[in-house]
Amino acid sequence: MNTFDSFSAVESSMEDESNRRNRSRMRARSRSKPAPASIAVSDGEEEDGDPELWKNFDQNFGQVQTVLDRNRALIQQVNENHQSRIPDNMVKNVALIQEINGNISKVRSLYSDLGSNFTTYFHNNKSQNGG
Numbered sequence: 682m683n684t685f686d687s688f689s690a691v692e693s694s695m696e697d698e699s700n701r702r703n704r705s706r707m708r709a710r711s712r713s714k715p716a717p718a719s720i721a722v723s724d725g726e727e728e729d730g731d732p733e734l735w736k737n738f739d740q741n742f743g744q745v746q747t748v749l750d751r752n753r754a755l756i757q758q759v760n761e762n763h764q765s766r767i768p769d770n771m772v773k774n775v776a777l778i779q780e781i782n783g784n785i786s787k788v789r790s791l792y793s794d795l796g797s798n799f800t801t802y803f804h805n806n807k808s809q810n811g812g
Contacts, residue, residue, distance in 0.1 A: 742795075745792065748784045748787050755781050759774050
């Protein structure tokens with residue numbers, strides 16, 4: 682094992698530990714009761730936000746995280762297949778990379794939906810409040 686291999690192994694184990702902690706935090710956050718949402722109003726007061734809106738955001742961000750976690754696993758598999766230099770594994774990478782590309786499109790779409798929902802909510806809220 683050369684220095685580069687040992688560095689990569691240490692870096693990989695550090696990433697794995699960091700990923701475990703992040704997933705643990707995300708699970709704990711999703712199980713805990715969310716704090717009441719509030720939105721700053723122009724005169725400095727706060728009003729309760731739309732719980733349905735925040736629930737929708739939370740669900741969409743959860744979907745995004747799930748897809749990103751899947752892509753992380755797929756990328757790891759592609760790297761392992763590539764390093765193996767086994768022809769059959771290289772062929773498998775084609776399908777894995779296609780799935781990664783499809784997942785990137787899903788994430789883009791989810792973020793686009795989030796932006797649209799957010800914009801629609803605030804346009805509707807502004808018109809209802811006479812703004």
